[in-house]
């Protein structure tokens with residue numbers, strides 16, 4: 001089927017796409033509280049006679065029963081970050097449309113993307129396109145808190161050939177992002193009375209020196225696509241009272257990694273920086289709390305080529321190949337050798353902020369692009 005015809009079908013039913021997006025935003029699906037939105041999405045697919053499975057609130061929907069070998073997996077997360085402690089001009093969970101934009105928590109990250117995918121499937125179903133076992137839609141939980149119970153839980157049973165995740169990329173074709181290793185560093189000194197600091201070892205001072213050394217550190221490696229690694233000390237706590245020399249200070253480091261690095265090389269480097277202070281009789285313990293691997297997909301991969309073609313058909317020109325700064329669930333698929341790209345509506349800097357919004361026009365283009373991609377995949381398979 002021609003992309004033009006599909007796009008027109010989506011434009012004709014734009015109001016339905018807007019209503020779907022607003023419905024998804026209304027659920028206060030903070031990570032861990034995705035029960036209701038999960039039910040809603042399951043019902044959505046049951047209504048178009050898809051087989052729906054739910055694994056701990058994660059939704060898997062396909063035209064074929066127990067589909068595990070889809071050619072294309074469409075993935076998105078249902079959870080959002082909290083809306084409190086942000087100053088909103090609009091109610092975060094009661095979506096408002098102003099100047100062709102829908103405002104609300106999760107509109108950009110990533111209920112707009114989820115709605116675009118769901119709507120693309122519904123439209124194609126309505127147009128009589130047989131998606132059979134080629135297409136599997138997955139909506140997952142707890143991406144914002146690491147994804148282990150979400151995509152991490154369901155990926156083990158999947159054997160897709162390729163995957164697209166609808167996180168906001170401003171409709172660019174994102175083929176990579178850095179990884180993130182979170183470390184907790186505990187500095188242990190010796191306590192003493194605040195009036196006799198010379199008798200103690202002030203853990204805060206030593207932690208401060210380590211942190212400055214981390215700030216001053218110059219990376220010597222670089223990835224052609226992702227650039228250099230980065231690090232950020234984002235949290236610190238230490239001391240009990242002002243008149244006590246603190247014997248303990250803990251800080252957390254977010255180390256963004258590139259594919260050229262390994263867990264060991266990153267830890268060794270961190271040890272070297274931190275250990276310089278150990279010579280002064282202070283102990284530092286480094287604990288790796290979270291490890292999220294970097295993602296980099298070759299532009300020769302089928303998913304990149306198909307998405308390039310299908311978006312060109314929709315937009316009339318080639319979309320940019322991009323990278324993104326944050327981590328996504330893509331790493332779970334890549335670990336399973338399922339080439340994955342990230343493509344979705346929404347400005348990258350609009351996620352996790354107050355007055356988060358999605359442009360209605362972007363929803364239409366995203367949904368048309370997903371529909372065009374699905375038809376490419378289905379068509380491609382029929383030829384084989």
Ligand SMILES: [Zn+2]
Pocket residue numbers: 077109110143167168
């Ligand atoms: Zn997201």
